[in-house]
Amino acid sequence: MSAQVPDRASLDRARCVVVKIGSSLLTNDGRGLDEVAIGGWVDQLIALRALGIAPVLVSSGAVAEGMVRLGWHSRPSELHELQAAAAVGQSGLVQCWEGHFARHGVRSAQILLTHDDLSNRKRYLNARSALRTLISLGVVPVINENDTVVTDEIRFGDNDTLGALVANLVEAEALLLLTDQEGLFDADPRSNPDAQLIEECDADDPRLDAVAGGGGLLGRGGMATKLRAARLAARSGALTVIASGRQPDVLLRLLRGESLGTLLKPEHAPITARKRWIAGQLQVRGTLVIDDGAVEVLRTHGSSLLPVGVRQVSGRFKRGDLVVCVDERGERVAKGLVNYDIAEAELIIGAPSREIEARLGYVESPELIHRDNLVVL
Ligand SMILES: Nc1ncnc2c1ncn2[C@@H]1O[C@H](COP(=O)(O)OP(=O)(O)O)[C@@H](O)[C@H]1O
Numbered sequence: 001m002s003a004q005v006p007d008r009a010s011l012d013r014a015r016c017v018v019v020k021i022g023s024s025l026l027t028n029d030g031r032g033l034d035e036v037a038i039g040g041w042v043d044q045l046i047a048l049r050a051l052g053i054a055p056v057l058v059s060s061g062a063v064a065e066g067m068v069r070l071g072w073h074s075r076p077s078e079l080h081e082l083q084a085a086a087a088v089g090q091s092g093l094v095q096c097w098e099g100h101f102a103r104h105g106v107r108s109a110q111i112l113l114t115h116d117d118l119s120n121r122k123r124y125l126n127a128r129s130a131l132r133t134l135i136s137l138g139v140v141p142v143i144n145e146n147d148t149v150v151t152d153e154i155r156f157g158d159n160d161t162l163g164a165l166v167a168n169l170v171e172a173e174a175l176l177l178l179t180d181q182e183g184l185f186d187a188d189p190r191s192n193p194d195a196q197l198i199e200e201c202d203a204d205d206p207r208l209d210a211v212a213g214g215g216g217l218l219g220r221g222g223m224a225t226k227l228r229a230a231r232l233a234a235r236s237g238a239l240t241v242i243a244s245g246r247q248p249d250v251l252l253r254l255l256r257g258e259s260l261g262t263l264l265k266p267e268h269a270p271i272t273a274r275k276r277w278i279a280g281q282l283q284v285r286g287t288l289v290i291d292d293g294a295v296e297v298l299r300t301h302g303s304s305l306l307p308v309g310v311r312q313v314s315g316r317f318k319r320g321d322l323v324v325c326v327d328e329r330g331e332r333v334a335k336g337l338v339n340y341d342i343a344e345a346e347l348i349i350g351a352p353s354r355e356i357e358a359r360l361g362y363v364e365s366p367e368l369i370h371r372d373n374l375v376v377l
């Protein structure tokens with residue numbers, strides 16, 4: 001799927017998808033957790049696994065369910081009340097998911113994230129390895145925002161955005177946003193009965209801004225946040241589909257390439273999208289001086305940069321930071337995300353990759369910069 005810009009048919013080759021389900025669907029429009037519907041989505045997620053697709057779930061509904069349990073009839077405006085409702089609702093929500101996965105003998109795991117967890121590079125990498133480990137263990141992650149501890153400054157604010165960031169984190173090929181409408185219409189169908197469904201569009205098409213409106217009473221962002229999420233997902237080359245969670249077998253049908261809901265496409269294929277992102281990053285944290293042999297393989301073969309081809313390192317970089325590679329005359333050759341911090345890099349440069357373990361006591365990866373994270377300038 002990485003070679004070309006993905007389309008509907010490429011959904012059928014997806015290996016990892018993020019499925020986000022909104023509050024109104026999960027709580028039967030605010031009446032309380034919809035056990036039957038939740039059981040149905042779990043059955044579909046299990047069927048995806050049987051097709052070799054790893055699902056990651058982003059589940060809203062904590063506040064809406066907490067309100068039901070506390071007997072509150074309208075959404076509170078005070079942050080501390082929203083936090084209390086989320087705390088009450090989240091435990092019921094996650095128990096419900098867990099119970100349904102357990103019917104199939106599958107484990108699920110609750111992950112509550114704040115914005116800080118994904119904007120701080122170290123915590124981002126930690127969250128990423130925890131999620132990847134869960135996926136490799138066959139566990140289905142059930143993610144929500146950690147509403148009980150967030151304040152406005154550290155909020156994602158809506159789970160559509162959270163879903164897009166998670167899709168980027170796990171390098172999912174698709175973000176599937178299940179909601180209470182058939183998809184994105186050319187006007188809000190609640191107030192425009194003649195509104196037409198948009199079947200497919202580039203996520204970055206500016207005409208969409210005017211049609212995507214706000215949400216209902218239970219959820220938060222409506223279509224505006226779904227559009228923003230699709231644009232974020234597109235930056236890492238992922239497709240987004242906005243579809244009705246009430247369509248029978250919606251997930252399976254989408255992943256078979258059936259035309260349902262609204263497909264919002266990225267402009268670039270995943271690798272290209274990632275490389276454009278790297279190329280656009282300004283904060284270079286270090287410099288690697290590479291020898292002529294390394295310059296040659298980077299330029300002509302698009303190879304990864306191995307420690308053996310590096311002569312010198314300088315700067316203050318950590319694992320995952322952006323560094324620039326220059327030749328021995330100081331000419332810029334490439335930019336990339338480095339796999340080791342400066343102290344580790346100093347110990348392994350000039351050595352063949354098989355010696356990394358002896359020098360560091362562990363191996364993060366055989367390359368100093370993987371070719372997927374490297375842009376030749
Ligand atoms: N152009 C549009 N097309 C479809 N729905 C829209 C549009 N603009 C606004 N909406 C509203 O967005 C709502 C879905 O968003 P939201 O309530 O946040 O759902 P969820 O809880 O599933 O995230 C719909 O119920 C609909 O009223």
Ligand SMILES: N[C@@H](CCC(=O)OP(=O)(O)O)C(=O)O
Pocket residue numbers: 021022023024059060061062063064086144145147157158159160215218219220221222
């Ligand atoms: N984290 C919140 C959900 C926020 C949210 O984005 O809701 P929704 O628009 O229904 O997906 C909760 O669990 O109540």
